[in-house]
Amino acid sequence: xxKDSGIGASNKRREDVRFLTGSGNYTDDINLAGxxxxxxxxxxxxxxxxxxxxxxxxxxxPGVVRIFTATDFDGVGGIxxxxxxxxxxxxxxxxxxxxxxxxxxxxxxxxxIAAVVAETAEQARDAAxxxxxxxxxxxxxxDMKAALADGAxxxxxxxxxxxxxxxxxxxENREAVDKAVSEAAHVTTLELVNNRxxxxxxxPRVAVGDxxxxxxxxxxxxxxxxxxxxxxxxxxFVLGIPEHKLRVVAPDVxxxxxxxxxHYAEEAFCTFAxxxxxxxxxxxxxxxxAFMSDAHGRDHVTKxxxxxxxxxxxxxxRCLTHANMGAYLSTFAPSIPTWLHGTLLxxxxxxxxxxxxxxxxxxxxxxxxxxxxAGRPEATFQLERVIDKAARELGVDPVDLRRQxxxxxxxxxxxxxxxxxxxxxxxxxxxxLELADxxxxxxxxxxxxxxxxxxxxxxxxxxxxxxxxxxxxxxQLGARAGLYExxxxxxxxxxxxxxxxxxxxxGQGHETxxxxxxxxxxxxxxxxxxxxxxxxxxxxxxxGTYGSRSIAVGGSAMVRATEKxxxxxxxxxxxxxxxxxxxxxxxxxxxxxxxxDKSVTWGEVxxxxxxxxxxxxEDIEPGLEETAFYDPANFTYPSGAxxxxxxxxxxxxxxxxxxxxxxxxxGNVINPMIVxxxxxxxxxxxxxxxxxxxxxxxxxxxxxxxSYMDYTMPRADNLPRMEHYTVDHSCQTPCxxxxxxxxxxxxxxxxxxxxxxxxxxxxxxxxxxxKVDHIDMPATPDRVWAAMQ
Amino acid sequence: xxxxxxxxxxxxxxxxxxxxxxxxxxxxDHLGLTGTHVGCDxxxxxxxxxxxxxxxxxxxxxxxxxxDGAEVATIEGMANADGSLNVIQQAFQDHHGLQCGFCTPxxxxxxxxxxxxxPKPSEAEVRDYLEGNICRCTGYHNIVKAILAxxxxxxxxxxxx
Numbered sequence: 037x038x039k040d041s042g043i044g045a046s047n048k049r050r051e052d053v054r055f056l057t058g059s060g061n062y063t064d065d066i067n068l069a070g071x072x073x074x075x076x077x078x079x080x081x082x083x084x085x086x087x088x089x090x091x092x093x094x095x096x097x098p099g100v101v102r103i104f105t106a107t108d109f110d111g112v113g114g115i116x117x118x119x120x121x122x123x124x125x126x127x128x129x130x131x132x133x134x135x136x137x138x139x140x141x142x143x144x145x146x147x148x149i150a151a152v153v154a155e156t157a158e159q160a161r162d163a164a165x166x167x168x169x170x171x172x173x174x175x176x177x178x179d180m181k182a183a184l185a186d187g188a189x190x191x192x193x194x195x196x197x198x199x200x201x202x203x204x205x206x207x208e209n210r211e212a213v214d215k216a217v218s219e220a221a222h223v224t225t226l227e228l229v230n231n232r233x234x235x236x237x238x239x240p241r242v243a244v245g246d247x248x249x250x251x252x253x254x255x256x257x258x259x260x261x262x263x264x265x266x267x268x269x270x271x272x273f274v275l276g277i278p279e280h281k282l283r284v285v286a287p288d289v290x291x292x293x294x295x296x297x298x299h300y301a302e303e304a305f306c307t308f309a310x311x312x313x314x315x316x317x318x319x320x321x322x323x324x325x326a327f328m329s330d331a332h333g334r335d336h337v338t339k340x341x342x343x344x345x346x347x348x349x350x351x352x353x354r355c356l357t358h359a360n361m362g363a364y365l366s367t368f369a370p371s372i373p374t375w376l377h378g379t380l381l382x383x384x385x386x387x388x389x390x391x392x393x394x395x396x397x398x399x400x401x402x403x404x405x406x407x408x409x410a411g412r413p414e415a416t417f418q419l420e421r422v423i424d425k426a427a428r429e430l431g432v433d434p435v436d437l438r439r440q441x442x443x444x445x446x447x448x449x450x451x452x453x454x455x456x457x458x459x460x461x462x463x464x465x466x467x468x469l470e471l472a473d474x475x476x477x478x479x480x481x482x483x484x485x486x487x488x489x490x491x492x493x494x495x496x497x498x499x500x501x502x503x504x505x506x507x508x509x510x511x512q513l514g515a516r517a518g519l520y521e522x523x524x525x526x527x528x529x530x531x532x533x534x535x536x537x538x539x540x541x542x543g544q545g546h547e548t549x550x551x552x553x554x555x556x557x558x559x560x561x562x563x564x565x566x567x568x569x570x571x572x573x574x575x576x577x578x579x580g581t582y583g584s585r586s587i588a589v590g591g592s593a594m595v596r597a598t599e600k601x602x603x604x605x606x607x608x609x610x611x612x613x614x615x616x617x618x619x620x621x622x623x624x625x626x627x628x629x630x631x632x633d634k635s636v637t638w639g640e641v642x643x644x645x646x647x648x649x650x651x652x653x654e655d656i657e658p659g660l661e662e663t664a665f666y667d668p669a670n671f672t673y674p675s676g677a678x679x680x681x682x683x684x685x686x687x688x689x690x691x692x693x694x695x696x697x698x699x700x701x702x703g704n705v706i707n708p709m710i711v712x713x714x715x716x717x718x719x720x721x722x723x724x725x726x727x728x729x730x731x732x733x734x735x736x737x738x739x740x741x742x743s744y745m746d747y748t749m750p751r752a753d754n755l756p757r758m759e760h761y762t763v764d765h766s767c768q769t770p771c772x773x774x775x776x777x778x779x780x781x782x783x784x785x786x787x788x789x790x791x792x793x794x795x796x797x798x799x800x801x802x803x804x805x806x807k808v809d810h811i812d813m814p815a816t817p818d819r820v821w822a823a824m825q
Numbered sequence: 826x827x828x829x830x831x832x833x834x835x836x837x838x839x840x841x842x843x844x845x846x847x848x849x850x851x852x853x854d855h856l857g858l859t860g861t862h863v864g865c866d867x868x869x870x871x872x873x874x875x876x877x878x879x880x881x882x883x884x885x886x887x888x889x890x891x892x893d894g895a896e897v898a899t900i901e902g903m904a905n906a907d908g909s910l911n912v913i914q915q916a917f918q919d920h921h922g923l924q925c926g927f928c929t930p931x932x933x934x935x936x937x938x939x940x941x942x943x944p945k946p947s948e949a950e951v952r953d954y955l956e957g958n959i960c961r962c963t964g965y966h967n968i969v970k971a972i973l974a975x976x977x978x979x980x981x982x983x984x985x986x
Contacts, residue, residue: 291925
């Protein structure tokens, strides 16, 4: 019987009412008195020397308040990078200065050259068109291998070359891996590209800077997944504003998917300009600006080799990857191809020896950073594609080859530094095969063939590592941040309470799920619980929402703070009931003395905390407010098994998704409806990567896909129909090291689905005798058709 | 600058706009009706869909001056008279047809237009109609279910076909 409240209940979302009635409060809905508008003049050249920026004509245009160029930011810090990776030779990565505005050179199309602040957005745009910019063009580095060639034009003149770092992991295993590969009974090799993507939250980025002269306080309203992180980075490293003089507010945020984690130059600009102009300054990104200024995702080129013994056991895996950093290092960019990719290469398998080498490369393209999954989709795609290819080469069932190599005992220490606490990979595989009706596939294939179509069945298994932690470990790995989360629980006198969380909801439904947890712990109605997030002035220092960390890390902090509240209320109840604290039980919002009929309600205890007339003042303080910071002991390790059936039109190369099944293990689930929604969204993005989406540059560094006319977003009719689409999370091996036993569900779909789709496409093509063992994503009709010729 | 007058959600509204002011900008910036969202600049995302004289229109494809004298309906006017969610809005909540909420106003307005012209659409017809509305969060699955449910059809039965 499904629960109707508390943990495990599919409660409808309370935030929906405001979103469905047009009452949301997104950053672009915020307009401040006296507000001016900024338009950024951006480079239309990928690489060149700025020889002249003449703003004189623009300055006299109607409505212009002030024009800013790079010289206005002398003495202002650059945009910082939050993760330092060390190369295998022991040197730290090359880290170029990342100025707010292009200084001396432009290094990618879209880089800011000048900013016009004007009375209206239209006046700002008009004036920007009157700025004269002269650029001596330089060769643009777009292809990573060309950028690493001897004599290649340098993206940053002050660096030795375009190599950011050359990372080996686990370096001590390299020779053993090389030996195992050279001695293997069979080696399957695959070269593949993980296509560059643009996150494309539907809400473009917006920043509104405000400055209060009377208090010398700056406020930034911004579309961020982590306002405290922005406050720290921008305040401490860019503008030199102490935290107590800087407030960052991220109100309703219209999707993030990673690209709203990072601190962007536009945020620093609006904060800086509000003070410089002594009036609020607002920037609203257009979609085209978003394409050329939001950090992109993925963009790996990889050679992967899987070694097997004569019995088809995996003996070693070797991965050589080039990872595109773009022109500058975005906030967490260096960590994505390394610690979020190399550590995932064991996947679900007991491969004893793994080595990965990652060369991170500067190019004249938009910076690349985390996008839904961040490193984990790249690792999963490589691993699951090479396993599928190996199965075909060896003539064994791809399911059987995976099962044979599954990790089955937990905890399991992988050879890539992480230790899985729980999982049951056979269980998710069994569930997936059952839901996918694999036994009926042959009949469906025949039916497709009778209609002149090819049909393929693809499977995929994956693990995730969510809730990146603990802080002392990530610090050793190069993180320049802690990765805890915080919560303050403030109980009001009349019994209602507010949870102020460092997590941030931009679609995930925290305002609904977080109260479900606290309501169950205390036994009060969820309607009595309010969630506050997204405002540094109202929440404790927290790290925000990304990496599927909110319930596993933020939820755990909330549980710890609530436990402190419960402990204190029990002391108060014991005093009121004249009983021993150890005998007090809290159930259904009432405290009782075990074995008696004496009780006192939650509301009576909370009132006593604030009206402490009959109160143990000698033992405890009045009031009822507790804060907890939770730093996890380990990552969490969700896992899953996915299946996809595609039809391929042999005449056009068009691929359609006919069936899709996901069987995920997220550990315990707080709100199944919301979890399923997260998986639907992730799978749509994964199918988008596999079949539709591609961020394309030409050889001169022009961004060819800078609008929805050129970048194919998944539409409703690209995705599987209801009757053949199942997302399941009934396999549950709870996390062993967090209080809720939860693992996180936000990225699974985007990690698990791309290889599933491509494996199915290859299966379809091979069924017709086409000797195709790989198609790079997106598997567009032209690529698929060409592969069949 | 031109004076424009229209009826928005049943109330008279007017303002002075530039010739280039889009209807989306007029609704948001002049009337403060910020439920109509702008998610792209090529009229593809559909976050700004409103009804003009009963027809679904992307408010970024139309000049405010072109709507002079028109009847305009936006997401702010969609709830029932008592303030409760209307049948489409309620179906979106019931079926978890929204996450971040940014595309949602356009989705609801498009759904309303679809159901007006096709009261019992098939799943394929719903998916086809949503060609002009992009959602990045939901994968559309629950949006499609919500629209079918709002049409009074038995969604679990349709999903099990």
